[in-house]
Amino acid sequence: MLIKSADIIIIGGGLLGCATAYQLSKRTSCSIVLYERNDIASQATSRAACLLTRARTKPALMSLVQETYDCIAELSQLLNDSLGYTESGSITAVSELQSHVALDDLYVAATVFGLQASWIDGHQVKSKLPWMETSSVTKALYMPTDAYIDSAMLCNGYLTGAKQNGVGVTTRVGVTNILSHANQVTGVELSTGEIVHAPIVINATGAWINRMIYPQFAALATVPVRSHFWISESIPTIFPINQPFAILPDARAFTRPDVGGLIIGIREPECVAYDPSQWPDDIDDVDFSPDNGWSTLSQSVNLFEKYFPSIHDLRIAHYVAGPSCYTPDSMFIVGPLEPTAGLYVAGGCCGGGVAMSGGIGRMMSEIVLGETCFVDQSLFSPSRFVDVHPYSATLRKQCADARSNKKGG
Amino acid sequence: MIQIVFVKQVPFSTKVKMDPVTHTLVRSGVRTQVNPYDLHAVRAAIEVKDQCGGTVVVVTMGPPSAVAVLREAMMHGADEAVLVSDAAFAGSDTWSTSYILSMVVRHLGGADIQWFGKQAIDGDTAQVGPGVAAQLNYPQITEMNQLIEVDEHSVTVQKVTDYGYRVVKSGFPVVITVNKEANQLLSPSLNDWLRAENAEIRTINASSLQLDMSKVGLSGSPTRVKRIELPSTKQDIVMLTSAHELAQVIKNLRK
Ligand SMILES: Cc1cc2nc3c(=O)[nH]c(=O)nc-3n(C[C@H](O)[C@H](O)[C@H](O)COP(=O)(O)OP(=O)(O)OC[C@H]3O[C@@H](n4cnc5c(N)ncnc54)[C@H](O)[C@@H]3O)c2cc1C
Numbered sequence: 001m002l003i004k005s006a007d008i009i010i011i012g013g014g015l016l017g018c019a020t021a022y023q024l025s026k027r028t029s030c031s032i033v034l035y036e037r038n039d040i041a042s043q044a045t046s047r048a049a050c051l052l053t054r055a056r057t058k059p060a061l062m063s064l065v066q067e068t069y070d071c072i073a074e075l076s077q078l079l080n081d082s083l084g085y086t087e088s089g090s091i092t093a094v095s096e097l098q099s100h101v102a103l104d105d106l107y108v109a110a111t112v113f114g115l116q117a118s119w120i121d122g123h124q125v126k127s128k129l130p131w132m133e134t135s136s137v138t139k140a141l142y143m144p145t146d147a148y149i150d151s152a153m154l155c156n157g158y159l160t161g162a163k164q165n166g167v168g169v170t171t172r173v174g175v176t177n178i179l180s181h182a183n184q185v186t187g188v189e190l191s192t193g194e195i196v197h198a199p200i201v202i203n204a205t206g207a208w209i210n211r212m213i214y215p216q217f218a219a220l221a222t223v224p225v226r227s228h229f230w231i232s233e234s235i236p237t238i239f240p241i242n243q244p245f246a247i248l249p250d251a252r253a254f255t256r257p258d259v260g261g262l263i264i265g266i267r268e269p270e271c272v273a274y275d276p277s278q279w280p281d282d283i284d285d286v287d288f289s290p291d292n293g294w295s296t297l298s299q300s301v302n303l304f305e306k307y308f309p310s311i312h313d314l315r316i317a318h319y320v321a322g323p324s325c326y327t328p329d330s331m332f333i334v335g336p337l338e339p340t341a342g343l344y345v346a347g348g349c350c351g352g353g354v355a356m357s358g359g360i361g362r363m364m365s366e367i368v369l370g371e372t373c374f375v376d377q378s379l380f381s382p383s384r385f386v387d388v389h390p391y392s393a394t395l396r397k398q399c400a401d402a403r404s405n406k407k408g409g
Numbered sequence: 410m411i412q413i414v415f416v417k418q419v420p421f422s423t424k425v426k427m428d429p430v431t432h433t434l435v436r437s438g439v440r441t442q443v444n445p446y447d448l449h450a451v452r453a454a455i456e457v458k459d460q461c462g463g464t465v466v467v468v469t470m471g472p473p474s475a476v477a478v479l480r481e482a483m484m485h486g487a488d489e490a491v492l493v494s495d496a497a498f499a500g501s502d503t504w505s506t507s508y509i510l511s512m513v514v515r516h517l518g519g520a521d522i523q524w525f526g527k528q529a530i531d532g533d534t535a536q537v538g539p540g541v542a543a544q545l546n547y548p549q550i551t552e553m554n555q556l557i558e559v560d561e562h563s564v565t566v567q568k569v570t571d572y573g574y575r576v577v578k579s580g581f582p583v584v585i586t587v588n589k590e591a592n593q594l595l596s597p598s599l600n601d602w603l604r605a606e607n608a609e610i611r612t613i614n615a616s617s618l619q620l621d622m623s624k625v626g627l628s629g630s631p632t633r634v635k636r637i638e639l640p641s642t643k644q645d646i647v648m649l650t651s652a653h654e655l656a657q658v659i660k661n662l663r664k
Contacts, residue, residue: 171648297599
């Protein structure tokens with residue numbers, strides 16, 4: 001199929017591009033095409049820990065997550081496929097007194113929003129997560145409707161839904177240039193040399209988002225920051241798949257069951273941010289850790305030990321690392337890229353792109369189609385940052401700190 | 410019981426790149442790992458040690474950076490590690506490498522079992538294990554896919570042959586090369602990593618081995634590589650996402 005023009009071009013076949021394609025295709029009969037230069041769901045999306053954490057202190061974020069849950073329900077029915085969705089529930093457990101306030105705030109925000117949440121004590125935590133040492137737990141919140149999913153299946157689910165609605169998808173073809181004339185987007189140039197005309201282009205290229213628009217158009221305050229987790233060997237008797245996932249803010253950690261093993265994510269006190277201008281086109285070619293995460297684990301395990309003393313003897317089968325794109329204020333970037341008419345961006349998803357994907361896709365669609373947005377879009381506006389130097393050490397430090405200081409899942 | 414496991418550093422990436430001019434593998438800048446078959450050899454040695462006791466020594470020949478693969482092998486349970494490294498060894502082919510490694514065995518005082526992976530995933534020759542056996546005049550069992558029995562005097566294994574399997578028993582010393590089916594690897598723990606990270610690694614160079622230097626390095630290697638080519642892969646693959654698309658493809662093929 002040789003497309004010479006379309007109404008809307010989406011660049012990037014990760015969760016944000018595919019969710020946007022799906023949400024747009026539900027709302028408009030415009031012709032939409034999506035280009036992915038690697039394979040669908042092969043980049044950041046393929047590396048996610050896949051938590052769909054509902055509780056957030058900002059209602060707008062909870063609305064975005066709720067929209068993802070709604071999409072999952074819709075797609076599961078449409079495609080007759082569970083997409084690897086597991087409603088495991090979640091437990092957020094804290095030990096330090098100063099963490100109580102934040103957890104109280106989260107409880108209030110979640111219940112006001114209408115989420116199911118209840119306080120549980122250390123014994124109840126132990127009964128739900130028998131592997132955990134809970135003697136230090138002083139407060140814990142249980143959210144029975146939290147779930148996790150297979151992020152690649154979700155991404156493909158969005159795309160299959162989008163294709164059924166007529167979206168054209170081309171993989172292994174990249175966009176090399178966004179074209180414009182007199183401050184209006186006119187289309188894109190592809191790696192094949194072809195030109196595709198379109199008045200609307202949505203840049204959802206994840207870690208490469210600035211490479212697509214800077215310096216030609218504008219710069220976004222986001223850089224890729226290393227996100228990672230370890231997966232233990234499979235011991236299904238200890239880590240059954242229906243156990244709740246756990247968020248342990250005082251250990252900067254989370255856990256979730258994974259096909260009989262345990263996923264353990266621990267954030268380093270100083271996260272690693274990258275200069276995307278130096279990046280290859282495929283994260284398979286990025287060496288996130290020369291020693292497969294071992295030294296990082298040994299340096300950051302101390303806070304986690306009190307919840308899982310046998311971590312030192314647990315056999316670790318895998319180390320998974322990838323780029324999570326952070327912003328200095330830990331909020332996503334979704335909206336028009338001024339001053340160029342027709343150019344939009346969706347990115348900077350701060351380690352929450354799986355949970356927020358449906359919501360971001362919907363927000364992007366509503367913005368592009370000029371509809372009233374279901375959340376306050378100004379929170380996510382690309383123009384909220386000024387004087388951005390996308391490849392500067394300062395921005396890298398700000399974005400790394402945003403991840404280091406993150407408390408939730 | 411003393412066991413030596415020979416491990417090789419191979420490129421980590423599965424995307425092997427070829428230098429179009431020299432027709433050799435581009436190794437620089439590529440992260441390395443232990444050749445996957447060799448980890449099964451380490452595991453086999455650990456299983457033998459679990460039954461008979463003794464010491465498992467891992468040996469690699471390579472540049473100083475190859476200590477990383479020794480540490481990786483130690484994470485999987487080896488007790489000691491030896492790096493065999495000398496600029497003079499660069500360019501050694503399988504014959505020359507076998508000669509050097511056989512001298513390493515002599516230097517270390519010999520072992521009951523000398524283990525190798527079946528082959529290395531970069532060169533795929535499967536020649537070095539048998540080469541060392543030949544140089545030392547030791548019996549050899551290639552392609553072990555099951556360790557059946559071992560005691561202080563002998564080892565019985567099942568090996569793969571062109572026509573099926575054969576059960577072979579050998580006394581010591583012996584050279585055994587190992588298939589991936591031979592055992593299940595165990596993942597290491599943080600404690601295993603720490604032990605390996607802090608382990609002392611011995612280095613041996615050419616002068617300590619009393620080598621005939623005419624048999625080592627590029628000049629001592631009889632193999633001449635005229636040309637290596639990457640087999641061409643099919644790029645025009647289309648992923649079908651529905652039975653309907655498949656039906657369409659079949660229909661078009663029948664036309
Ligand atoms: C280790 C880790 C754990 C995580 N855990 C969670 C979690 O538990 N919960 C959660 O909600 N989120 C999690 N995330 C975050 C989540 O994975 C990301 O937010 C999400 O996948 C981002 O999707 P994306 O579409 O923006 O990026 P990507 O998946 O990277 O997609 C961008 C796509 O654009 C393509 N592209 C780039 N340039 C071009 C071009 N020029 N032409 C065509 N295509 C192009 C790329 O090839 C890529 O496929 C985690 C992330 C990591 C790394």
